[in-house]
Amino acid sequence: MMGTAIFLTLFACLPVILALNPQCNPGKEGMLNVHLVCHTHDDVGWLKTVDQYYYGAQNDIQRAGVQYILDSVVRALLEDMTKKFIYVESAFFFRWWDEQDEDMQNNVKMLVDEGRLEFINGGWCMNDEGGAHYNAMIDQMTLGLMKINSTFGENSRPTIGWQIDPFGHSREQASLFAQMGMEGLFFGRLDHDDKDTRWANKTLEMIWEGSANLGKLSASTPKSHGDQMCHIKRCMHKDGQTGFI
Ligand SMILES: *[C@@H]1O[C@H](CO)[C@@H](O)[C@H](O)[C@H]1NC(C)=O
Ligand SMILES: *[C@@H]1O[C@H](CO)[C@@H](O)[C@H](O)[C@H]1NC(C)=O
Ligand SMILES: [Zn+2]
Numbered sequence: 001m002m003g004t005a006i007f008l009t010l011f012a013c014l015p016v017i018l019a020l021n022p023q024c025n026p027g028k029e030g031m032l033n034v035h036l037v038c039h040t041h042d043d044v045g046w047l048k049t050v051d052q053y054y055y056g057a058q059n060d061i062q063r064a065g066v067q068y069i070l071d072s073v074v075r076a077l078l079e080d081m082t083k084k085f086i087y088v089e090s091a092f093f094f095r096w097w098d099e100q101d102e103d104m105q106n107n108v109k110m111l112v113d114e115g116r117l118e119f120i121n122g123g124w125c126m127n128d129e130g131g132a133h134y135n136a137m138i139d140q141m142t143l144g145l146m147k148i149n150s151t152f153g154e155n156s157r158p159t160i161g162w163q164i165d166p167f168g169h170s171r172e173q174a175s176l177f178a179q180m181g182m183e184g185l186f187f188g189r190l191d192h193d194d195k196d197t198r199w200a201n202k203t204l205e206m207i208w209e210g211s212a213n214l215g216k217l218s219a220s221t222p223k224s225h226g227d228q229m230c231h232i233k234r235c236m237h238k239d240g241q242t243g244f245i
Contacts, residue, residue, distance in 0.1 A: 038073075039086045041164060042066045044125035054095055070096040074104070077111050086120045088162050090144030093119075097151070112152045122148050122158035129163065129170040137176060145180070161185035175210030175218035 027033030044050055047062045056065020070093070073085050087093055097105065111117035123141040148156055161177035161184065163169060169187045177185055185208070198204045211218035 037084060037086055039120065039162075040066075040069060040088045040092075041126075042069065042089050042092050043165075044089055044091045050091065054092060066092045067096055067099075074108060074111070074117070077116055078107055081116075084116045084118070086118045086162075088119075088121045089125055090119075090122055090147055091124045094147055094151075109152060112156050119148050119152075119156060119158045120160045121162035126163055126165060127173075129166045129173045130168050134172055134176065137173065141176070141180060157181065159183045161187075163187040165189070171208070171210040173210070174208045175214060178210060178218050179214075 025033075025035065027035075042064070043053065045053065048058050048064070052058045052061075053064050054066045056068060059065070070087075073087075077083050077085060097108070100108070108117065112119075121144075123144040125140060125144075127137050127140055129137075145158065148158065159182060161173075161180075161182040163173065164186060165188065167189050169190055174185060195204075209215055209218050
């Protein structure tokens, strides 16, 4: 199940409501505007090593080769002005970036400037929330975000937290993201009962104040003091059932 699920998230597009994203199509007022945005979910080491994931080795274990995702996505973006993509894991992105020539790097800079290639989350990886110490969470986010900033400038700063695969979600993560300036957070693996209740009651979107001490500050961005909106995702399995991935 896990293998299938990860495969699906690697290549699937999710319905993503990105009302807070300035690069988004403005949509129509008075209507529910749903944006479909293709994204990555590239585990920085899971069933295979990081190198095997990057180069596409050992595909009998899991069919995944991250370098080809970046090659083909960037080509598709350059060929079609209307296309957009969000990329999540800095560890893989910068490995690929370091292998590109100057022309390609300039093309990618242009795509980032245009908002057609956008970084989401932007940490070195999508960290675990249950077992990881908060120092390590901050460190790995810092590494990725600083590299994005030093390579692409401040306008490329990720504004959406993207935690679609960790097994369970902690309020500290939500609070840290808000303090990092994230304006929204997508996550996927909350408790089954909580998820079913929210599904039934149409409360899969919420404002999450992650820190009792910081209160509103842990739910807002330093820039706007707006609220960090949480979206809990529900995904389609191959058999058409909604469920967890
Ligand atoms: C982002 O990079 C620029 C240019 O290198 C630098 O001046 C700035 O301090 C960086 N911002 C952060 C938050 O590190
Ligand atoms: C929806 O919320 C109400 C309270 O606001 C609660 O009583 C009810 O059980 C919830 N529905 C489900 C399916 O949990
Ligand atoms: Zn994963």
